[in-house]
Amino acid sequence: MRATWRGLPARRYDTGFEPGLVVPAADGSPLLTDHYFPRAEGDFPTLLVRSPYGRGLPWSPMYGMLFAEQGFHVVLQSCRGTGGSGGRFDLWRNEPADGLATVAWLREQPWFTGRLGTVGPSYLGYVQWALALDPPPELRAMVVQAGLHDPYDLFHSGGALRLENALAVGAGMTYQHRGTGPLLRATLRLRRRLRAITDARPLRGAYVSALGEIPWLDGALAHPDADDPYWRGAALGAAAERLNVPTCLVTGWHDALAGQTLQQYARLRAAGCETALLVGSWTHTSALREGWPEVFAESLAWLRAHLCADPSALRPTRVRVQVEGLGAWRDLDDWPPSRETASWFAAPDGRLAPREPAGSGPLAGFRYDPDDPTPSVGGPLLSGAAGPRDNSALEAREDVLTFTGPPLAEPLDVLGPVSARLRISTDTGYADVFTRLCDVDPRGRSTNVCDGHTRLRTTPRTSAEFTDTAEIAEVAEASEIAEIAEIAEIAEIAEIAVPMSATAHRFPAGHRVRWQISGGAHPRYARGTGSGEPALDATELLPVRVTVHPGSALLLPRPDGAGAPEPGSASGR
Template sequence: MTPHPHDVAPKPERAVPPGKPPLASRMMRATWRGLPAARYGAGCERGLEVPAADGSPLLTDHYFPRAKGDFPTLLVRSPYGRGLPWSPMYGVLFAEQGFHVVLQSCRGTGGSGGRFDLWRNEPADGLATVAWLREQPWFSGALGTIGPSYLGYVQWALALDPPPELKAMVIQVGLHDPHALFHQGGTLRLGNALAVGAGMTYQHQGLVPFVRATLRLQCGLRRITTARPLRGAHTSALGDVPWLEEVMSRTDADDPYWHGASLGAAAERQTVPTALVTGWHDALADQTFEQFARLGRAGCDTSLLVGPWTHTSAFQHGWPDVFAESLAWLRAHLCDDPTGLRPTRVRVHMGGEDTWRDLDDWPPTGPATTWFPAADGTLGRQAPADAEPLTSFRYDPADPTPSVGGPVLSPDAGPRDNRTLEAREDVRTFTGAPLTEPVEILGPVSARLRISTDTGYADVFARLCDVDAEGRSTNVCDGLTRLRTTGRTPVEVTVAMSATAHRFAAGHRIRLQVSGGAHPRYARHSGTGEPTVDATGLVPTRLILHGGSTLTLPHGAQAFPSG
């Protein structure tokens, strides 16, 4: 039988004698502005073989400050390769600041032996790497971890049974629950699944294979995301990715497939000081907020930074802030130098005014305020006189409501102009009167909607928007959930719309947007009740929104004229 390509251990690279970091990393380092000056020159040993838990060689690059003395160590484990951008962002920059940096390719990626599994090997392989570190003459016994996205997941894996040397963690736009990355409210997060499939499969192979796969995916995106059935449609762009088929089809978080995948329990008992970084439009922001809450309940020393970023822009224009925050945390807990720490646990960026706020906790405590959509399309503080239907619209899966901006893993992420979207017949908006004074909201946003359908099957998407004086409608936060109705009797569903810190300026208006989907961010609902990846039929659904529906805005929100 022909072996699976991941079962064949790649030929290990030969270790490179200590020397300078790769030229591309040094050149990229020179392009950054706003970063602290280097304290040391950086050296590098490449292609070291570290034994995994089963003995497979994990290829590892060791960056170090070119100076005598004891320096703490940072462990960075990645399935995305050890080249750009990881080499300059973590290897070079942190070595220049006085850290040994161990940049390692997870098993089955980047030339490391063994077969990559989306989560099952990370706890044991992380501990095996720490055991290797203990044998290195340059290891001082002070260990920290750092990294974004899946590089955050491997940190939580190590924290399940933290070694005594682990003194600090910095998790940047990171996840702890793979199921929640691929599914939300019972619906497949299709855009995330395809983006992660491309990244996990090709990024560790190098820039050229990754760019080619990304271009194939972009060129075929409409065909792939509207295929009937969805199962297997991605292979034209990404090839055979068995684990991707699994994560897309296993909708239920209680499915045995997901057992052991979520590492939330690590935060529940965490004692290692942990800094968290995310952005308001990060696809993993909700997981970061959940991590912060769990760490708080555990009494763990923690901090939270939330910027005006997407999953990737935090490492582009946001990198000076992210790097400074991360460096200060690591120096405080690994070098006994707290001078760079900010005085509060939380710092958030206020949308709408482009300023930062320092807070003692997140979310701030205080009463929420409730707004009511009305049949005339307004949004006010007074509930409608009755619970009669407010409006209805037809969702057609053959022409699904498109996604615009928001927390997605694509270049379209972030705040966008929603006016074209809102002009569609399958989108409804409810808008408040112009504000006579600014309105601030800080915390989680939600909509409680009373909905009935004519088919019994539907998704509902709700979005909070800021409408300026010229009528531009900009998304602030949003969410989606799947519902099941019986006959014409309305059901009440709560759509969690994530969290925000936003200031609506005087003269602006607050808007609630409601629709039946956001494709291809979320897989379209077929209207038939078939499993998402296997559905072949398409049945349009009429959704009826009833009176008694509400929008809940968090602490800081003030009343505004109801019109």
């Protein structure tokens, strides 16, 4: 494992290994547990790592061995119903009780000193928040790496199904704890059948051909409402609102859980909890591959500071972010560094302007056809397709609008949460809206920076409700409707805000800022059907005409009080 990365700290201790220990869960089920430890005299703190993904690769070398050789007991445990542990796995319901049951077992071990920390990524972060709901007195430090606290948000976004990520979660949770071979075969089946699964009508049960029946996945997919009793008790964000355990957070700008990590940071800061944040130019998986030297160093420094009274490796600032487009790391006192924003307005002819343009007519429109859904390209996925990608082919489609600023005379830094304010109408009252910030280089290559998605529901109004014939003509032209008489129903103009996640990105001089707007990103999100039917059971697909109106703006965080640059030359698509 050491040969995989450069820059890992030197080994301090030889290590020992006790495999297959049995720890009783809260209901008495046997939880299989491996114990890694330094082969040396002395008292060493303990790290608890609870996982539904098994206890083999990569968890054994990356967490068991590497941390043990730095002077920690490491308790690596398979969650209930996984990796040989008894009982039935439930996506979230058992973790608080089983975590406390494991700590009770630790208290009986002769090598346990009462100094406890937790560490781990993804669902291994979720079990840390579960323990933090009622933190035991021994818990003195947490390191949540690309961690989850809200399962609903992993599967749904404002009622829209995060389809591709949901399928990846189903594959990982079901097969990874069975070993590398079963996981690889399931992943390949899913990849081969992905289009047939995601295009199926209805979607319900379509995944079974690749993954087999997964009852908990059926439940997660079938409840798109965050207030549904099904999700009661699943979200653990409240733990951060009252926590006083020092907590280090790690994520990547293209991590599917980046938004949850930044929420955790904000809640910890509001609670006055000691916290640190590291954000690299990573996806959910690359943080534990290419980013592992930085992630491991950050984690180790935090754990030594709070479990071993050795703060020598802690960095001086609370926040460190990697600025994309620059490649350098930047230390910050807090996140976000500024709460001010600068507006970039959609303007005629595909321009993006720092001032709102004059005029009241529609700016542009497109026809979204759910039978040929706008595809997803890159972004915060759980698969290897995640991250920055060339959007040129996507933007050449007729169902994708772009508004592009002039070449920048000087670099533009964007640090903080990005959002969009849209004034939009549809002819059916139903539409999904996907909006994305892109960086266009001097050769015209458009690369995604961050994005957001929302579901629009408005009340249609008939053409008879328009009192101005000029308005009808403008809407017709923008919506590419040949005859005004074809406008049977046109939705009212809706004003919507779309969070587009956060970033730290430098647009170099000569680059251009681009705002991309479309009717979806399939299969990252289950396609909007145009009919209002729930995605899981929809069989009817209706095309939707979407029109963008003046006043629509891209809101970029404004570091150090800087505004949007003055336009040089106008630039469209």
